[in-house]
Amino acid sequence: MRLLTGTVGAAVLAAAIGLLGASGAQALPFIQGSLTIGGSVNNTPPTPSTSIVSALNVFNETAASVTSCTTNFVGCSSPVAGTLNLLSQTGVYTVAVGADTFTFNTTAITSHPVATPLTGSPPSLADGTNTIIAQGGVTDSLGNFAPSLFILSYSANGTCQGINAPPLECTSNVSAGFTASFNTFAAPPPTVPEPASLALLGAGLVGLGAVVRRGRKA
Numbered sequence: 001m002r003l004l005t006g007t008v009g010a011a012v013l014a015a016a017i018g019l020l021g022a023s024g025a026q027a028l029p030f031i032q033g034s035l036t037i038g039g040s041v042n043n044t045p046p047t048p049s050t051s052i053v054s055a056l057n058v059f060n061e062t063a064a065s066v067t068s069c070t071t072n073f074v075g076c077s078s079p080v081a082g083t084l085n086l087l088s089q090t091g092v093y094t095v096a097v098g099a100d101t102f103t104f105n106t107t108a109i110t111s112h113p114v115a116t117p118l119t120g121s122p123p124s125l126a127d128g129t130n131t132i133i134a135q136g137g138v139t140d141s142l143g144n145f146a147p148s149l150f151i152l153s154y155s156a157n158g159t160c161q162g163i164n165a166p167p168l169e170c171t172s173n174v175s176a177g178f179t180a181s182f183n184t185f186a187a188p189p190p191t192v193p194e195p196a197s198l199a200l201l202g203a204g205l206v207g208l209g210a211v212v213r214r215g216r217k218a
Contacts, residue, residue, distance in 0.1 A: 030186035031102070031138055031148040033071030035095060037079040039064035041156055041176035048169045052158025053176045054127045055115040059084045059156060061178055066095070072145070072184075073097055081180070084134075084154060086112055091134070091152075093180065099142065104150060104182055106136040118160075118168040125168055128157035138184060153181045 043060040044052050053059070061081035069076035076095045084091035084106065091106035111133035118125045134152040139145075156178040160170035 028144070028146040031072050031140065031145045031184050032186070033069065033073040034181065034183045035069045035073045035076060035102075036067040036179065036181040037064050037081065037093070037095070038067055038177060038179045039079075039081050041158070041178050044158060044174050044176050045170075047160075047171050047174060048162075048165075049174075050118060050167055050169055051115065052118070052127045052160055052170060052174060053156040054113060054129055054158075056113075056129075056156070057086045059154075059178060064093075067179070069095070069097075073102065076102075081178075084132075084178075084180075086132070089134070091136075093182075100144065101141040102138055103141070104136060104138045104152070106134045106152060108136070109134045118162065118170065120168070122163050122168070123161045124159070125162040125170060126157065126159045129155050131155050138182070148184050148186060150182045150184045153183075155179050 039061050040063045041053060041056075041059050042062050043056070043058065045055075060083050064079040064081035066076055066079055073095065074097070076097050078096040080094045082092045086109050089107065089109045091104075093104040095102050095104075109132065111131065113129040113132055116127055118127050120126050132152075132154040134154060136150060136152065137147055138150050139147050156176060158174065158176035160175070161173040162168060162170040
């Protein structure tokens with residue numbers, strides 16, 4: 001009887017450990033790769049103005065196109081740019097890869113732009129942002145991948161026709177564009193066993209403990 005109890009306890013424990021291992025083996029892969037898109041910024045200040053993009057806190061974007069995509073993003077198309085808001089630290093971008101759609105949600109801005117004056121010789125003037133660094137999470141619509149993290153490197157540049165008032169001012173023909181580069185990396189959350197697996201593991205440990213106690217009494 002003692003041998004049977006020990007065998008049952010060991011079997012339950014082995015089954016629990018096997019179940020935990022199986023659940024870990026079924027984990028989805030993280031999204032890997034890089035993606036660069038570009039497009040237009042359409043909320044530049046009205047003229048006359050002493051800046052184009054360097055003083056913006058919100059970038060309204062249109063006409064996005066793909067510059068490059070690697071690894072899980074190979075074959076990417078139809079990028080949709082939105083609004084990068086430095087004040088609320090938000091921004092949403094999507095790109096299609098076959099039937100799957102990847103969505104990038106910006107959640108934090110870690111490096112902000114510094115306002116700089118216009119440069120150039122009238123009538124051709126320009127300005128630009130330093131590189132803005134942000135981070136967030138990326139998911140896919142088909143559920144083929146685990147939610148992953150990304151780092152965003154973002155920059156914008158503008159040109160205009162203007163005069164030296166002084167200072168330098170844009171008076172007409174204002175245009176601006178952006179470049180957004182996403183690089184993903186895996187950051188797996190701590191492994192939390194499912195309740196059923198924990199219960200099975202507990203039962204195995206209790207059974208095994210009972211066998212050891214009986215053995216000591218004997």
